[in-house]
Amino acid sequence: GLIGPMTGDYAHYGTSTRDGAQVAVEEINAAGGVNGWQLKLELPDEELPVCADPDMMQRALHNLLGNAMHHIGEDGIFVLRALRCPEGVRVEVEDHGPGISAEDLPYIFDRYYRSRSDAGKQGTGLGLSITKAIFQQHGFRFGVHSTVGRGTVFWFIMTDAEETSA
Numbered sequence: 194g195l196i197g198p199m200t201g202d203y204a205h206y207g208t209s210t211r212d213g214a215q216v217a218v219e220e221i222n223a224a225g226g227v228n229g230w231q232l233k234l235e236l237p238d239e240e241l242p243v244c245a246d247p248d249m250m251q252r253a254l255h256n257l258l259g260n261a262m263h264h265i266g267e268d269g270i271f272v273l274r275a276l277r278c279p280e281g282v283r284v285e286v287e288d289h290g291p292g293i294s295a296e297d298l299p300y301i302f303d304r305y306y307r308s309r310s311d312a313g314k315q316g317t318g319l320g321l322s323i324t325k326a327i328f329q330q331h332g333f334r335f336g337v338h339s340t341v342g343r344g345t346v347f348w349f350i351m352t353d354a355e356e357t358s359a
């Protein structure tokens with residue numbers, strides 16, 4: 194549906210991964226209609242309880258989605274996926290872009306790091322290092338896998354703190 198003006202109010206995000214993802218998707222698809230790309234959402238129907246700072250997670254998701262958008266493939270599609278896993282909820286952001294070379298992958302979350310293929314693109318090189326800091330602060334595992342010419346998947350695992358401390 195149509196979305197109203199951005200209020201920056203993400204309070205409800207903490208109650209449901211689904212709501213937060215939905216908000217991000219509506220914003221992005223509203224912009225995407227203009228640019229001819231589309232964000233696909235793959236979420237289970239069940240509630241996915243996680244313990245996380247809603248504003249921080251929104252920012253991390255925004256950074257990952259923004260990153261995927263910068264490297265979108267010819268199909269114009271990128272995917273936000275959430276799935277239950279033994280530790281909690283695994284969230285993936287997938288693009289079908291050029292992919293990241295094996296020599297760049299280990300440095301991709303480093304501050305100011307730009308791969309050679311990114312030379313001349315807009316951006317500060319800070320997005321992924323901020324995202325990394327947010328995940329580390331929460332104690333969430335995260336990573337990336339990529340195939341040159343096929344695309345990239347960034348992933349992180351959000352835990353439900355109540356369960357893990359039991």
